[in-house]
Amino acid sequence: MSQQYPALLVIVPLISALVISAAGWINKRLCFPIAVAALGVAAYSSIGLLLRVLDEGAIVYRLGGWDPPMGIAYYVDHLNGLVLAVVSVVAFLNLIASKKSIELELGDKTAPFYALYVLQVTGLLGIVATGDAFNLYVLLEITALSGYAMLAMGKDRAQLSTLNYLYMGTIGACFYLLGVGYLYIVTGSLNMVDIANILPSLYESNAVLGAFIICLVGVWVKMAFFPLHAWLPNAYTHGPSAASSLIAPLVTKVMIYVMIRLILTVFTPEFAFNILAISKPIVWLACIAIFMGAILALAERNLKKMLTYIIVAEVGYMVGGAWLGNRAGMTGAILHIVNDALMTLCAFLVVSNIAYKLKGYAFDDLKGLVRKMPFTMGAFVVAALSIIGVPPTCGFFSKWYLISGAIQAGQYAFMVALLFSSLVNVVLFFRVIEICYYEPFSDGHGHDQHAEPMAEAPLTMLVPLFIVAAGLVLVGIYTGDIVNKIIEFAIPQGIV
Amino acid sequence: METIISIKPLLAVLVSLLVTPILVSSRAPNVREAWTFVAAAAKFLIVLSMLPTILKGTEIVYTVAEFLPGAAIKFRVDALGMLFALVSSSLWIITSAYSIGYMRGLKEHSQTRYFVFFAFALSATVGVAFSANLLTMYLFYEMLSLATYPLVTHHQDPEARSSGRKYLLYIVGTSIGLALPAMLISYNLAGTLEFGRQGFLAGTASKPLIGLLLFMFLFGFAKAAIMPFHSWLPAAMVAPTPVSALLHAVAVVKVGVFSVVRVLTGVFGTDLLFSLDFGPVILLLASATILVGSFIALSQDGLKRLLAYSTIAQLSYIVLGVGLLSPKGLTGGMVHIAMHAFGKITLFFCAGAIFVATGKKNISEMVGIGRRMPVTMTAFFIASLSIIGMPPCGGFVSKWYLVLGSLEAHQMPILYVLLFSSLLNAAYFMPIVYRAFFCRPEEAMFENTVQEAPPFCVVPLVITAVISVILLFYPQPFFDLATMMVQTITGT
Numbered sequence: 006m007s008q009q010y011p012a013l014l015v016i017v018p019l020i021s022a023l024v025i026s027a028a029g030w031i032n033k034r035l036c037f038p039i040a041v042a043a044l045g046v047a048a049y050s051s052i053g054l055l056l057r058v059l060d061e062g063a064i065v066y067r068l069g070g071w072d073p074p075m076g077i078a079y080y081v082d083h084l085n086g087l088v089l090a091v092v093s094v095v096a097f098l099n100l101i102a103s104k105k106s107i108e109l110e111l112g113d114k115t116a117p118f119y120a121l122y123v124l125q126v127t128g129l130l131g132i133v134a135t136g137d138a139f140n141l142y143v144l145l146e147i148t149a150l151s152g153y154a155m156l157a158m159g160k161d162r163a164q165l166s167t168l169n170y171l172y173m174g175t176i177g178a179c180f181y182l183l184g185v186g187y188l189y190i191v192t193g194s195l196n197m198v199d200i201a202n203i204l205p206s207l208y209e210s211n212a213v214l215g216a217f218i219i220c221l222v223g224v225w226v227k228m229a230f231f232p233l234h235a236w237l238p239n240a241y242t243h244g245p246s247a248a249s250s251l252i253a254p255l256v257t258k259v260m261i262y263v264m265i266r267l268i269l270t271v272f273t274p275e276f277a278f279n280i281l282a283i284s285k286p287i288v289w290l291a292c293i294a295i296f297m298g299a300i301l302a303l304a305e306r307n308l309k310k311m312l313t314y315i316i317v318a319e320v321g322y323m324v325g326g327a328w329l330g331n332r333a334g335m336t337g338a339i340l341h342i343v344n345d346a347l348m349t350l351c352a353f354l355v356v357s358n359i360a361y362k363l364k365g366y367a368f369d370d371l372k373g374l375v376r377k378m379p380f381t382m383g384a385f386v387v388a389a390l391s392i393i394g395v396p397p398t399c400g401f402f403s404k405w406y407l408i409s410g411a412i413q414a415g416q417y418a419f420m421v422a423l424l425f426s427s428l429v430n431v432v433l434f435f436r437v438i439e440i441c442y443y444e445p446f447s448d449g450h451g452h453d454q455h456a457e458p459m460a461e462a463p464l465t466m467l468v469p470l471f472i473v474a475a476g477l478v479l480v481g482i483y484t485g486d487i488v489n490k491i492i493e494f495a496i497p498q499g500i501v
Numbered sequence: 502m503e504t505i506i507s508i509k510p511l512l513a514v515l516v517s518l519l520v521t522p523i524l525v526s527s528r529a530p531n532v533r534e535a536w537t538f539v540a541a542a543a544k545f546l547i548v549l550s551m552l553p554t555i556l557k558g559t560e561i562v563y564t565v566a567e568f569l570p571g572a573a574i575k576f577r578v579d580a581l582g583m584l585f586a587l588v589s590s591s592l593w594i595i596t597s598a599y600s601i602g603y604m605r606g607l608k609e610h611s612q613t614r615y616f617v618f619f620a621f622a623l624s625a626t627v628g629v630a631f632s633a634n635l636l637t638m639y640l641f642y643e644m645l646s647l648a649t650y651p652l653v654t655h656h657q658d659p660e661a662r663s664s665g666r667k668y669l670l671y672i673v674g675t676s677i678g679l680a681l682p683a684m685l686i687s688y689n690l691a692g693t694l695e696f697g698r699q700g701f702l703a704g705t706a707s708k709p710l711i712g713l714l715l716f717m718f719l720f721g722f723a724k725a726a727i728m729p730f731h732s733w734l735p736a737a738m739v740a741p742t743p744v745s746a747l748l749h750a751v752a753v754v755k756v757g758v759f760s761v762v763r764v765l766t767g768v769f770g771t772d773l774l775f776s777l778d779f780g781p782v783i784l785l786l787a788s789a790t791i792l793v794g795s796f797i798a799l800s801q802d803g804l805k806r807l808l809a810y811s812t813i814a815q816l817s818y819i820v821l822g823v824g825l826l827s828p829k830g831l832t833g834g835m836v837h838i839a840m841h842a843f844g845k846i847t848l849f850f851c852a853g854a855i856f857v858a859t860g861k862k863n864i865s866e867m868v869g870i871g872r873r874m875p876v877t878m879t880a881f882f883i884a885s886l887s888i889i890g891m892p893p894c895g896g897f898v899s900k901w902y903l904v905l906g907s908l909e910a911h912q913m914p915i916l917y918v919l920l921f922s923s924l925l926n927a928a929y930f931m932p933i934v935y936r937a938f939f940c941r942p943e944e945a946m947f948e949n950t951v952q953e954a955p956p957f958c959v960v961p962l963v964i965t966a967v968i969s970v971i972l973l974f975y976p977q978p979f980f981d982l983a984t985m986m987v988q989t990i991t992g993t
Contacts, residue, residue: 420682485568
């Protein structure tokens with residue numbers, strides 16, 4: 006059974022997505038249990054897979070028994086084992102937390118939504134698990150298309166902003182495909198390990214250089230790396246809560262994973278860091294991304310949109326960390342994939358809860374929220390602390406590695422950018438906390454004039470939220486284990 | 502140095518955290534306060550139970566989780582940490598009693614929130630005291646900043662709101678902007694964050710870099726209120742008085758100076774600071790803060806604001822003692838953590854008692870108040886003697902050692918700073934006391950009948966005032982602990 010985990014991980018959700026859309030015709034109530042079962046299996050197998058990788062090392066699974074480079078191989082090592090576990094667990098928790106909100110916001114569209122949801126997760130898991138550069142493109146498009154469809158189900162300007170996302174996303178995917186095409190022309194292979202074996206003799210080739218840069222730009226568009234970020238804030242803000250809280254934590258992080266995979270496996274660190282002398286300018290770009298993300302977030306008066314700009318800044322953290330070219334920076338980037346997925350999930354689940362109970366999530370709607378939804382606010386504070394980077398929450402520890410990497414690489418601008426962003430996050434979150442906590446103004450001696458009764462979100466939304474919030478602290482405390490037992494092996498020995 | 506592994510430090514930190522769910526869920530205020538007392542007493546007893554071990558010269562360590570070599574979440578109880586934990590945990594019990602009198606006397610709102618965050622703050626304080634390395638200290642330092650924010654902004658009015666912003670800006674801004682990068686740079690230089698007997702930075706970096714780190718740490722722990730990062734402290738006086746009393750005379754500000762002392766001795770090491778000649782820099786900063794703080798205090802009319810500026814000045818005594826880099830100076834500085842705590846908390850208690858009983862906040866409105874509140878004002882007099890550094894109060898011991906230290910280090914200007922500052926202290930405290938008791942009948946603003954604040958307010962301040970006096974005659978165990986720590990540092 007455990008031999009089949011890599012396939013189960015992708016096949017089960019894929020088939021379930023089809024089953025769900027069929028089941029929707031019979032009875033809409035069938036969709037949710039099927040989706041839960043599918044993602045439950047995915048989460049279970051991904052964790053099983055990670056444990057196996059920890060025991061035995063990397064696992065190669067040949068789809069249909071075809072040998073690479075002809076057939077498609079799924080290649081799971083410490084790096085994507087970790088990311089797979091994060092993706093599937095986040096998707097599973099979010100599914101359970103979002104049931105009520107999906108029913109409220111989407112009405113008669115719940116059945117297609119569940120199908121798309123599961124399809125999206127299929128795509129994400131496939132992107133992470135695959136060892137084939139072209140297969141990755143296919144799964145990228147599955148993810149993207151299901152994502153567009155889900156986000157476009159939102160209200161107001163959702164369709165327009167999704168259309169914008171569609172244009173940008175398609176351009177990004179095309180770039181990636183073009184890059185893979187160049188690689189195929191040069192190497193005659195699509196298998197990542199195979200390409201990596203053939204490339205070293207071709208490092209001087211302009212085609213390889215072109216392939217790398219084009220792939221990189223394509224992935225940057227997809228991850229909303231500044232200045233290619235403009236599609237993200239609106240698309241994520243206007244989408245349905247359940248779609249935002251799935252896509253926001255996962256898609257950008259999975260794209261970061263793809264970038265790291267390109268650096269570490271396909272093109273090798275030797276090529277990316279030493280032969281191409283582009284680390285420094287990319288880290289500078291990352292600094293600008295962090296500054297701009299932070300400043301744009303400051304200008305927002307809407308909680309959900311503010312969070313989307315924080316994602317833009319966080320993408321800068323990870324790109325910068327990966328391109329510092331040393332072990333600490335790379336560790337920070339990989340660790341931040343895990344941490345940022347959890348942090349963003351926590352923050353967006355809070356937004357879901359608020360959207361479920363209140364009419365909106367603009368700052369003006371949040372007045373007195375502490376009294377109305379104390380538990381949701383409690384989780385929000387934990388998410389805020391983690392995003393700011395206060396120990397012992399996990400956000401602190403990835404920032405620790407990133408800053409360490411910046412110091413070791415002598416890239417002090419990156420350190421300053423990270424600290425600046427932390428300080429801006431303090432302002433951002435305490436501004437929200439202030440509004441939720443102080444307003445409406447009390448009568449000077451603190452006795453409330455308009456004490457509103459508590460109106461908390463249902464337990465099915467609160468419990469997953471609390472699990473995630475607790476996870477932020479637990480992952481922080483067990484950072485040592487995650488780094489020493491998993492990430493340490495995910496990074497090649499060559500990077501010091 | 503002998504060490505034993507025990508979970509007690511972790512328990513001492515956690516006991517007040519564990520009680521918070523009970524505080525939140527208890528319906529009756531009396532039950533809630535009873536649990537606060539249980540937690541406070543338990544905390545004090547756990548700390549006290551470690552005292553004999555520490556006095557024997559053994560250290561207690563406990564590692565919670567190690568995430569990098571040399572950077573773990575780890576506790577180590579040594580003499581200095583013990584001194585600080587004793588002060589803060591014993592005063593929490595007294596302050597809890599006072600809080601009941603004050604908060605109920607004024608019928609304050611959100612009392613549950615108040616007691617819960619108080620418990621949080623005490624966990625963080627003891628956590629800082631028992632930290633074995635910079636990372637753990639930073640963790641609890643930040644926890645304290647965030648736990649005290651709801652206390653500072655308790656009144657939730659626009660003034661509290663803007664003070665809360667200022668508080669966060671100064672405290673969290675400096676810790677993230679200066680202390681955090683300094684910590685990371687130190688880690689990358691030395692490969693460890695564990696506090697050492699003579700620090701861990703010696704021989705790892707050039708003098709300019711060490712100097713830069715020194716400034717980043719001194720100002721990064723802005724709770725120590727070294728000028729120019731002091732103005733959050735007067736602003737934070739919008740908090741209810743028990744908060745000002747415990748947090749802004751004992752816990753928060755002392756966590757600041759404690760962190761500075763720890764960093765100067767455990768990260769840089771006195772030998773390194775001496776050999777690189779950084780002592781005078783620290784002395785200059787501390788002296789400037791002492792004198793300027795005292796001068797500003799002279800011009801204050803709000804009693805709590807005056808006490809705030811007096812605190813700013815007194816905190817720098819502790820930094821000054823360490824900056825002398827001589828055994829007696831170090832001893833004086835460390836003992837001053839305790840002596841100032843008992844004196845200053847009494848003064849804040851008095852200010853609160855006056856506010857509860859009469860509603861007055863300004864000194865100009867307190868003429869003749871000694872006739873109405875003789876007990877409170879007598880305690881005020883005793884405590885101000887302690888702050889000035891005169892017998893029969895404990896403050897005399899620490900000032901005496903600071904003076905000896907300045908002689909030992911051949912820093913004559915510091916001697917003058919200390920003496921002049923004492924004069925200034927007298928100049929801002931004595932008129933208050935004088936006019937409270939001795940004024941012409943037509944000047945008196947109060948009737949001649951004795952009417953004190955509720956007993957829950959008065960008894961605690963009498964206790965702390967009496968302790969201030971007792972500490973002159975029995976400065977042990979604080980004095981012994983400080984001496985032990987200094988012996989450890991100097992290696993004698």
